Amino acid sequence: MSSSDPQEISLAALAEMSPAMLWRGDDQGRCVYLNLAMREFWGLKLQDCGNFDWSSSVLPEDHPAVFGPLGQAMATVEPFICEGRYRRADGEVRVLRTRAQPYRDELGAFAGMVGVNEDITELRAVEHTLSLRNMELAASVGALKSTADRFALASSISGLAMSEHDQELRYTWAHNVPDSLGKTPSEIVGPEVGQPLERLLRRTLETGESQNEELSFLMGEQRMWVDIQSSPTTLPDGQAGVIASAMDVTARKLNESKLEVLAKELSHRVKNVFAVVQAIIRQSARTVGVPDTFVKAVEGRLVALSEAQNALLQMGNDQFQLDTLLNGQLSHLDRVDISGPEIRLPGRLAPYVSLAVHELGTNALKYGSLSVPGGRVLVRWEKVDEQNLQLRWEERDGPSPKKAESTATRRDSGFGSKLLTTVFDSATGGSSVLMFASDGLVWTATIPTTVRLTL
Known part of the structure; x- marks a missing residue:
């Protein structure tokens, strides 16, 4: 360091x-x-x-x-x-x-x-294109067939269509399903849409249990998705029946698809950037005669950062599971005991936590408790209060540090130490303590769990 x-x-x-x-x-x-x-x-x-x-x-x-x-x-x-x-x-x-x-x-x-x-010129252009596509999609709704028009009308009023059916699956009551009484779904919207709906309604009657299914079908050239929920009921005449609701979720599905494409493209670009940076590091190192150990250390940090960013993109939201991230970053190490409550942290903390544990793991394997037989590492975390989490890395049964400082915080000029203290604190808005006990390094970090980063 x-x-x-x-x-x-x-x-x-x-x-x-x-x-x-x-x-x-x-x-x-x-x-x-x-x-x-x-x-x-x-x-x-x-x-x-x-x-x-x-x-x-x-x-x-x-x-x-x-x-x-x-x-x-x-x-x-x-x-x-x-x-x-x-x-x-x-x-x-x-x-x-x-x-x-x-x-x-x-x-x-x-x-x-x-x-x-x-x-971000291309990003703004993509956003503009998506905006135009959304406008085109909205404009095409008016050209759908009559059944699609009924779904659009129901969605514009309440977003929900409700109905009641007898044992023959005929409509006995309906809301936002015009001209339906006495008819079956297939008679109203045709077999392509009606038959899957009828199978769900019949399954509700036969099992006596509530059902939930997302149906997908084509209306002209437009694919639509509808979330159907059904429950058994008793009709006014005492006979068994089914009550059902339908929600048009087409817009949500289309947006999910767009976001998935954008996330994959962003992940690809991030990987390319890291690859370019790694190439620059190697070339620059050869030019100025930097030792291979330094190049490998920097590349290791870049890989840890890349993996954290890729995992975060795959999660699909702006949060990450702490135990999942730690297990992923430390899976290549033996004798590391990871334990703590299930907790989700803001996504922007992921790169800094990943870099920190990568640095600690590398140091433990080369110089710390994992460099000797019998040495081990304990990784623990707990909620300090509603706003803060304490993460602790403790090495045991390792060699005595050359510069042991068992009662004082060490923040020397090494980049690794700065990464674990000054850089980590500034990036996360928390505080960290790096200590060298008699049988190994101890790093304790207090991290705000609701932090909104601006770096």
């Missing part, structure tokens, strides 16, 4: 060669540094950075959207996010999202802002 000059040189080279557009400004808002990707975007040379005017490429109508948040953040010394349209060096207008945060000098004084610009 110790730092060295070659590592510092490599990190600077990584920032310069990163595909992300990185920049830094001083405490007066003037440009100080633009990395290669950012300079290429604006067609600048390295020596031009000090004279670069931020406003020169922002479209005039977007100045308030960009410089308003910047000015406010400079005045309050807080992170900010903004979005605006910029004219690239080749003349093309691109949409950039800026994320920045303040940085301080050695004395702790505000020294300026450091940030990253993300080109």
Whole structure:
């Protein structure tokens, strides 16, 4: 976890060669540094950075959207996010999202802002296309056949159609199902739609149990989905019957399909970005002569981050199961005992928790309790209160650390230690303690469970 000059040189080279557009400004808002990707975007040379005017490429109508948040953040010394349209060096207008945060000098004084610009032009174009497709979909509803019209009408009024059926499945009462009394579903909407509905109704009569099924069918060229629920009932004449409800869930299904496609595309792009970063690391390391151990350590952290991001995308929401993430990240290690209550955390915490346990696992395997026979690791977590979770990594029966500090927190200059303390605390909004006991490392982190990250 110790730092060295070659590592510092490599990190600077990584920032310069990163595909992300990185920049830094001083405490007066003037440009100080633009990395290669950012300079290429604006067609600048390295020596031009000090004279670069931020406003020169922002479209005039977007100045308030960009410089308003910047000015406010400079005045309050807080992170900010903004979005605006910029004219690239080749003349093309691109949409950039800026994320920045303040940085301080050695004395702790505000020294300026450091940030990253993300080109989201294609994302906005996709959103616009989806909006157009939704409009086309809404416009096509009016062209559906008469049965589809009845479903649309019922949905526009209450979103729900209800009916009652006798033992012959004839309608004895209906709401939002016009001209249905005395008829069967097949007689009203035809066999393609009516027969599946009749099978569900008949199953309710035969079993005497409630049924729930999602039916899919074509109306013309439009596929529709309807959620059907049915329950046994007794008719006014004392005979057995069925009461049913139908909800049109076509819009939800179509949106789910679109989101699934977007999630897969995003996952693919994220993997590509990580692959590019790994290639840059290897190339930069060969150029400056960085040891292979450092390259492998950085690649390991990137893999952990990539796996966490991919798992989060597959979950389909903005939360993750803590035990699932920990088991996945540590599955390759033996003698690790993982235990804690079932808990879900905000999705944006996943990369930082993954990086932390990856760092701890790698360190334990190389230098800690997992590097010797009989050594083991205990991973535990518990709710401290409604707003906070405590996660604890405790190594036992391992070799004594070379720099044991059994009663004091250690935050040395090594990147690993900084990742587990300073970086982790800043990213999660929590607090961590890294200690070196007589038989192994102990890391304890308190994490807000309802945090909304802005980094």
